[in-house]
Amino acid sequence: MSVLEVRNLTVEFGQRGGAKFRAVDGLSFGLAEGQTLALVGESGSGKSTVVRALSQLVRRRSGEILLDGKPAGRRGSALRAYRHKVQLVFQDPFASLNPMHTVRHHLVRPLSLRQGHVRGPAMESAVHDLLRSVNLTPPEEIAGKHPHELSGGQRQRVAIARALATDPDVLLADEPVSMLDVSIRLEILNLLDRLKRDRRLALLYVTHDLATARHFSSEIMVMYKGEIVERGPSDEVILHPSHPYTQILANAAPDPTATRESLAAAREQRQSARAARTAEHREVAIGTGCRFRTRCTFAMDICAQHPEDIEVGPGHVARCWLYSGAADAAAVP
Amino acid sequence: MSAETAGQAGRAAQLAGQASSAGQLAGEYGEARRAREQGWATAVDDVVLRATGVCVEYAGPRPTRAVRDVTIELRRGEVLGIAGESGCGKSTLAYALTRMLRPPAELTGGSITFFPAGGDAVDIMALNSADLRALRWNKISMVFQSAMNALNPVASLATQFDDIFRAHRPEMGRRARHARSRELLDMVGIDPGRVHGYAHELSGGMRQRVVIAMALALEPEIVIMDEPTTALDVVVQREILDEIERLREELGFSVIFITHDLSLLLEISDRLAVMYAGETIEYAPSEKVGTDPAHPYTLGLLRSFPDMRGARRELRGVPGTPPDLRDDFPGCPFQPRCEYGFGPCLDVHPALQRLAGQPGGTGYDDAAGHDGTLQDGAAGTDGWSVACHLHNPDYRPQGPPPELDGRAAGGTPAVTADAAGGEQ
Numbered sequence: 193m194s195v196l197e198v199r200n201l202t203v204e205f206g207q208r209g210g211a212k213f214r215a216v217d218g219l220s221f222g223l224a225e226g227q228t229l230a231l232v233g234e235s236g237s238g239k240s241t242v243v244r245a246l247s248q249l250v251r252r253r254s255g256e257i258l259l260d261g262k263p264a265g266r267r268g269s270a271l272r273a274y275r276h277k278v279q280l281v282f283q284d285p286f287a288s289l290n291p292m293h294t295v296r297h298h299l300v301r302p303l304s305l306r307q308g309h310v311r312g313p314a315m316e317s318a319v320h321d322l323l324r325s326v327n328l329t330p331p332e333e334i335a336g337k338h339p340h341e342l343s344g345g346q347r348q349r350v351a352i353a354r355a356l357a358t359d360p361d362v363l364l365a366d367e368p369v370s371m372l373d374v375s376i377r378l379e380i381l382n383l384l385d386r387l388k389r390d391r392r393l394a395l396l397y398v399t400h401d402l403a404t405a406r407h408f409s410s411e412i413m414v415m416y417k418g419e420i421v422e423r424g425p426s427d428e429v430i431l432h433p434s435h436p437y438t439q440i441l442a443n444a445a446p447d448p449t450a451t452r453e454s455l456a457a458a459r460e461q462r463q464s465a466r467a468a469r470t471a472e473h474r475e476v477a478i479g480t481g482c483r484f485r486t487r488c489t490f491a492m493d494i495c496a497q498h499p500e501d502i503e504v505g506p507g508h509v510a511r512c513w514l515y516s517g518a519a520d521a522a523a524v525p
Numbered sequence: 526m527s528a529e530t531a532g533q534a535g536r537a538a539q540l541a542g543q544a545s546s547a548g549q550l551a552g553e554y555g556e557a558r559r560a561r562e563q564g565w566a567t568a569v570d571d572v573v574l575r576a577t578g579v580c581v582e583y584a585g586p587r588p589t590r591a592v593r594d595v596t597i598e599l600r601r602g603e604v605l606g607i608a609g610e611s612g613c614g615k616s617t618l619a620y621a622l623t624r625m626l627r628p629p630a631e632l633t634g635g636s637i638t639f640f641p642a643g644g645d646a647v648d649i650m651a652l653n654s655a656d657l658r659a660l661r662w663n664k665i666s667m668v669f670q671s672a673m674n675a676l677n678p679v680a681s682l683a684t685q686f687d688d689i690f691r692a693h694r695p696e697m698g699r700r701a702r703h704a705r706s707r708e709l710l711d712m713v714g715i716d717p718g719r720v721h722g723y724a725h726e727l728s729g730g731m732r733q734r735v736v737i738a739m740a741l742a743l744e745p746e747i748v749i750m751d752e753p754t755t756a757l758d759v760v761v762q763r764e765i766l767d768e769i770e771r772l773r774e775e776l777g778f779s780v781i782f783i784t785h786d787l788s789l790l791l792e793i794s795d796r797l798a799v800m801y802a803g804e805t806i807e808y809a810p811s812e813k814v815g816t817d818p819a820h821p822y823t824l825g826l827l828r829s830f831p832d833m834r835g836a837r838r839e840l841r842g843v844p845g846t847p848p849d850l851r852d853d854f855p856g857c858p859f860q861p862r863c864e865y866g867f868g869p870c871l872d873v874h875p876a877l878q879r880l881a882g883q884p885g886g887t888g889y890d891d892a893a894g895h896d897g898t899l900q901d902g903a904a905g906t907d908g909w910s911v912a913c914h915l916h917n918p919d920y921r922p923q924g925p926p927p928e929l930d931g932r933a934a935g936g937t938p939a940v941t942a943d944a945a946g947g948e949q
Contacts, residue, residue: 234759234761235729235757235758373610373611374610374830375610375825375826375842375843377829378828378829378831378840378841379842379844382840401759402759407831407837407840430834444760445759446786446788446789446791447788447792447833462767
């Protein structure tokens with residue numbers, strides 16, 4: 193059962209000149225206990241807005257958020273109770289910790305919110321337990337340090353420990369490793385993975401890296417311009433991408449096993465595909481139809497209408513006319 | 526190879542360069558690239574930039590030795606990749622190559638020689654500031670990581686292009702400058718009408734294209750790219766890389782491509798230098814090193830990238846943190862993080878040495894693999910070299926562990942064996 197259930201989430205931002213910008217458009221999904229759901233997409237697709245709406249840092253235009261089946265509190269103590277259960281890990285560990293405070297201070301604040309005014313040795317041991325749970329040892333030494341004395345990976349561990357301090361059920365990780373060095377990214381992801389299992393957390397992993405999304409999550413949602421265009425079991429989505437956008441994403445990622453010939457061939461193909469679409473073609477008004485059709489190599493007339501979710505495999509859904517039967521079967525890639 | 530013979534080779538290339546027109550030259554470069562893609566047969570001696578024993582220190586009570594005795598060699602028309610995690614000295618090295626370091630950084634040793642096509646070898650270390658200014662952008666240009674900051678937010682693109690031409694091509698008239706600016710934008714796939722636009726009107730990918738267009742404005746022979754695609758998302762990154770590749774085929778410049786993304790470098794570079802703690806620890810043909818790394822750190826970096834299509838496997842990365850570059854390392858700087866460390870790693874500093882299996886002398890064969898042992902006394906940059914005691918038969922007669930031994934793996938090493946199994 194889903195711990196956190198999201199129904200028809202829509203977020204809009206005001207723009208100069210009238211029309212509102214719809215950053216997230218009618219998203220529905222659930223986060224299950226002990227499971228990781230990955231949300232992938234290019235920059236500007238609305239991934240971070242989803243996270244902010246879920247943590248209620250931005251106001252949603254419409255839609256429902258249910259925590260354990262009950263509507264999420266929107267203000268006052270109900271909102272605080274919701275935030276205790278739904279915690280965030282931010283992208284940039286250099287910006288998300290206060291440079292003036294020690295690691296201990298960062299952890300004592302949320303701990304005292306949860307436990308009331310525990311002081312002295314009890315608090316100190318709670319801090320140490322948290323630090324140990326994120327593999328920051330020796331905790332006695334780390335607790336007294338300031339953020340500038342820690343490496344990027346250590347800082348992100350502190351940020352994770354802070355998120356765990358209120359004993360949440362849901363963890364929202366917004367690009368938790370993209371600011372970290374390649375060599376330590378996997379350690380942090382492995383840590384999140386272990387914590388998720390040990391603490392039965394529901395984890396939302398927001399990223400633009402398809403490879404780690406596949407390895408650390410059971411399900412993947414692909415977001416494009418505020419919509420989920422494809423979702424399904426992670427291996428299905430990555431190995432057999434259905435939506436043309438997912439196919440582009442999957443093909444764009446570097447493939448260390450590729451040969452020179454296959455690379456050259458792929459490059460040629462991309463170039464001819466790009467040449468087929470003129471520059472002005474890319475910038476036509478989107479209107480009500482499929483949002484991807486201006487970049488899509490398979491665009492058809494019917495794409496001017498908004499596509500529906502169509503099941504392409506067990507639990508695997510793509511929002512694309514290519515799979516509706518309305519399209520010529522031969523056109524399906 | 527001695528500097529003298531390299532100089533002669535360089536001059537021979539210059540003569541060839543003078544004889545043919547620019548168009549023919551571009552054709553020849555395309556030819557060379559095709560030849561390389563087929564058989565990896567590049568003229569070994571045709572070096573365009575050689576840096577030997579470069580050392581850079583950041584001054585302080587205990588100086589930070591950011592680049593330590595690094596030797597690299599860039600051949601005409603190739604892409605040389607430099608990989609490593611942050612703080613390994615790769616950007617500092619790039620700045621050192623064009624002598625752009627500012628205090629507290631100081632170039633404390635080494636020599637840097639540029640071999641232009643159609644001129645004498647230039648000792649970059651000996652140039653005065655006027656000569657350096659003439660060299661930069663004109664012959665060696667640079668693309669920086671953050672295109673946001675590389676463009677002037679309050680000047681139109683036209684003004685910024687004009688600046689380049691006014692400084693380096695004073696003979697060009699206003700019309701010529703304008704025409705050339707439009708042509709350059711068109712070349713990188715941006716509507717020439719944008720020339721009067723400003724940086725904030727462009728997306729991140731477009732800005733990076735503009736910066737690349739500017740770097741190519743004076744048709745340099747070398748372009749140094751410092752993490753040019755790091756801030757971009759995968760789709761845009763792919764477009765930019767395609768663009769660089771296309772332009773390189775057209776214009777025939779050489780590229781030093783710096784990034785922490787090793788999987789990307791394996792794809793786009795011809796040869797690859799892996800840096801750790803200010804030193805080059807492995808120097809290898811990119812096509813082979815992905816499946817056949819010789820240094821444990823390279824193996825660790827490769828394992829840091831989950832395979833998108835292959836089978837799921839245990840993912841480890843490289844545990845631990847890089848060393849403090851203010852320290853001296855009596856042994857191997859990677860030893861504290863290395864799972865294969867043994868006796869000599871603690872107190873004997875490993876030198877970069879060519880792996881056996883590579884031909885001796887100045888000959889060099891990219892296509893040859895390595896059989897896991899070091900060749901006697903063959904240091905340098907023109908083979909597959911590694912700085913690791915595991916490959917030294919004096920210390921380890923039984924040879925390196927199977928993961929690092931190209932011979933034992935028999936062409937299907939551990940890293941990709943399961944990947945092949947995962948593909949159906």
